[in-house]
Every structure is written in C-alpha cells, then in structure tokens.
Amino acid sequence: MVDTGYWRESEDASPPGTEEMLRREFTRRFGDSGWTIVRGMYEQSLVSDPLQREVAIANLDCDLYVSSVQVLDHLLGNRLLPDGAVLLLDDYNCNRANPRFGMRRAMRECFARTDGFYDYSEFLSYGWHGRAFFVHRLGDSPNPDAEVGA
Template sequence: MLTPLKNGLANALSPAALYWLRSVKRAIMSEPPLPWPYGAQQEPGTSMSSPPAIAAPALLPSEDGRPIQDIALERYKLRQLPSPDSYYTYEDVLIVAAQEIAKMLTLCVQYVNGSHVYGDVAEFGTMGGFTAKTLATSMVFDLQRQPLGKSASGENPFRVLRLFDSFEGLPEITSPVDLTSPHVVSGAWAKGGCKVLAAPELRERIGRIIPPHRFEIYDGWFADTVKTLPPETRFALIHFDGDLYQSTMDALAPLFQRGMVSTGAVLLFDDWNANRALPSTGERRAWRELVAEFDIEASDCGDYSIAGKRFIIHSYRGIPADPE
C-alpha cells in the first residue's frame, strides 16, 4: 500500500529535494549519508560534490523597480507568504559571526515593535552596508507589526531608519584613550580606515528594500550630524559601529543629553569586545562614562556574535516621558 505512495512522492520531487528527504531519514536511522549526485557510485579515494542547497523562495525587486517592502506586503496580503517570519532571510551572510549579528538585529527590531518602544531605528557607522541592509529588511513588516499610531517620525506613522556615517572612514585619532588601544597601536584602526560604501551606493542598496520616505542618510562626522536632529527625535533602537571611544562619545552623549533615547530602547555595541575586550578602551570605556554621567539604568542583555553587546535602557537623567 505504501509503495505506490512512495513512488508517487519520489516522482513528484526534484532530485535535490528527494536527496534531502532521504538524507534526513538516513540520519535518523544512523545510516551513512547518500552520495551526490543521488545514485552515483563513489570511486575509492574521491569525494562527491555537495548537493545543491534547497533555499526558500527569495523576494526580489520586480522589473518595475518597486522596493522589496511593496512586493513583500502584497504577497503577504494575497497569502502567498504564510507569515512575516517566513520572509526574513540572510542570503548574503557567508559566515557565522555575521549571521549572529543579523539575527540579533532582526530580533531587536521585532522586540521594539512588540514592546511598543517609541522612536526610530539608528545605525552609527555603516561601512559596507551589511547591517544597514539587515535593519532595513527587518523593518519591512513594521507596517503589519508596529502597533503605534504615530512615532517620532512625525506624520509618517512608521519607524524611519536613520543611517549615520562620515563616508570618509575613521576620523583622525586624537583621543588619548584611543591612541593607547591595541587596535590603534597595531594600525588596524587608522584615519580613513573602514571606508567601503559611498553615500549614494548605500542609498541605492537600502532603497531596494524599503521606500525612500522610510530611511534617511546623515553624511558627516557624528559630532556634527547628531546636532541636526530635531528636538522631538526619539530612538527605539541604536546600533553603534563607530569603533573608537571618541566616536562613541560623539554620537551617544548628545543623544542622552537631549533625551532622544526612549524608555525600553535597545542599544547595541558592535565592537564591545574589540581591543582584547579591555575595559579601559573603546566602547566599553565610553559606556562606563556615559552611565556615570547620565545616571543610566539599563539591563545587560549579554553578548552576541564575537564582539557585540546589547543593553535595554530603562531610565537616565533627563529621560522624557513617552509621547502620547
């Protein structure tokens, strides 16, 4: 009775899918793996090539140039996607460390939506655009998941992705704290380092994912660009990848001073464990001084990937009330 069913299933599946299904069965039964291509005989002293990966259908921009957001929401509405969760993929991720960063950023975007944290999403230091693209992709379903009627983005009821970078690489390093850090002493961090994408390239890449009104790029040094933010700006998530102690202070001190970090906001440090994780250098040193200066109360939510650290902000001196 089962034989016709098995034969029908085998005929209906592609060779790659059939290989995967039978490999799972053999693994459960503790049997040796099948060679690939399926049915081929392995010669002594040779190795079989890997089977093709079976990937989930990707959401790609259509020929008319619409952003991924429009296509994703259209497919979701037509029930061509079973749930927003099935959309999130990391097809550009090639290494485990980057995958862990992508997962953490995605989960944090979902957290600020689920916990009704007010404000926008910011990244300081965009470099090659990988994490900026991850944040943009994670924000595609804000329109389905964000429960707020309005946010710090004004008339637009959905979060805006705000990307800050000099697009000139690292600044001239003058802080005594930075000058003694191992990464600077070794030359790994130097003026002009970490320069990858130009602002127009970043704009083009993010524009493939979310429409232009949902993101903004701030071209310049952190100390200058944060001053241009209107006073009503609030941030629900800040991903900081500025490497240096001085860059950390230039970006974050004005935000806390101006009360722009919301209650419950997530603050992620990309280079927390850089410089051999010495507490006297980089982001670790900057955070300790910020906590003391602004009397910050925050939950340490632990490390992620190989160098990152995540905090949730509860209160600080001058924190404003959540907007109605």
C-alpha cells in the same frame, strides 16, 4: 596615547557606491521617507544634522572611545532613547574587552553623566565583538517602589 600608525584617515571608509546601495535598499524596504543617511564624522554630523527624534534601536559601530562618547552623549544628553530602547554596540569587546578602553569605558562614563536618568542592562551578545543592551529611562518613569498615596 601612542600613535602606532594603525589608524589612518579614510582607511576604513565605505567603499565607493555604498551610499547609493544603501539608498536603494532602504527605499525598497522602508519607502522613501522616514530615514536619512548622514555623511561625515560624528563630531561634525551630530551638529550639522542633529537627530531630534527618539530612537528605538541604535546600532553604534564607532570603533573608538572618542566617537562612542560623541554618539552616546548626544543620544543620552538629548534624551533620545525611550525606555526599552536597544543599543547595539558592535565594538563592545574590542580592546581585549578591557573596561578601561573603547565602548565599555564610553558606556560606563556616558551613562554615569546622566545622574541616574538612564540605566542599562545586558540583552544579548552577537559575534565575538558585539553586545546589545536595553536602555532604562528611570528619570521620568513611574517608580513602583514609591509609596502609594504618600
């Protein structure tokens, strides 16, 4: 890896007041329960405040390969995505959409580590950068190809 100096710590941090604005908006739209804002980098926040319930829609704005792997491994490894869940990958087409980098690489590698328990299929594109996928939970769902009564 080459350090080009492009990424700097806290450079892309949310502007001051963002968390309070989100709290107000979420409370207005969803009430004051059933959601949580977790601050911090994925490597710490996924451990300190781990998600333990299934997620129907996950919006990943991870920017980089490493953070994408951290989040996907957490969701897939803990089986937090039900059949039919939607993954929104905001940075899927970054890195010139090269499958050897970023979210494209992370998706391929993380789903492969599930040994067939999970699969995914393309749903839709949004903007030049984003792609949405349906998640298929094959490991514990009925197989219509299995012989009936065998």
